[in-house]
Amino acid sequence: MEKTKILIIEDDAEISRLTAMYLEVEGFDTKVINDGSTAISAIQSYAPDLIILDLMLPGLSGIEICKQARNFYFGAIIVLTACNDDVSEISLLKLGADDFLTKPLKPHVLVARIGALMRRVQSQQVKSVKTKHSRLNINLDNQQVTFDGIELNLTGRI
Template structure:
């Protein structure tokens, strides 16, 4: 049995008691934890603390979670887990559109949150500044996905993707013409123990399509298979 992952987690929530409760569970799981209750403080501490995971409340006063996430994405490639007390699906999608990887709706089980954080820590993170090795390249038409360097090029031009976006694209590109269900993609990209909403896949696919200039109505690469999931075409 593999040992639990280790890493640094920054918890940002203006509900002091909840933030301390979450931090306590994360520390019991062997993680190094910092806590902040203000969005501006969170952005300031990211560079010094260098978290592997940011647990971020969406409804912060002042600088809200969406703006914090947007600013953090210019500083760090850490995983971002959004906390939201709102049932409005639009809030969750907007949060994901600025680079969040996942969300949990309040009230939540602290143990479930720890499990989500541990699943994030098991996923590979890019290593800025490291020399990309000669890797396995997936070529779909003029789209090139290099699995080892985690770089994507379209018609020779670089395409900047988040970790989740890259992993989804690579999962599809490695299996051209094969239909993958949302649940299969969740198991490949997130974690087999992940219990979140499988339609989270749709949000990330939408972002990938936008970056590739791939229209859902007339796709070159990623085709929607209604009621099932997605298929990568061979490109044209």
């Protein structure tokens, strides 16, 4: 089974080093970026399953990275911040973050949140798979069923 790829975008060298080290021990594949200006290209080239994104970064802020990344990146984003207020949390979630953690990080909580997000993402990926069995084709994305190429009109009632 392929390891979950996590991109850590954090300018504090000690936090990023310890986070990467802990996640690698837990079985994740990690890459660290310490500058906001290289974050977008790193997301595109590394294609992570999950991003851990600090808010306060040199170059490009975490908020701007989150906004830009959501134009092409559909994986999970966990935002890290030193701020602990509802307004920041709500704003980040509206901008596309999937979860929000305050510093200092508790590594076991981070791993639990990553696990929860990855389960959700993976279950959505399974649901979007088209199922085909000989003459029957089931497309869960658009909720269409065809038999020998003829669309069947099904209802939600049993």
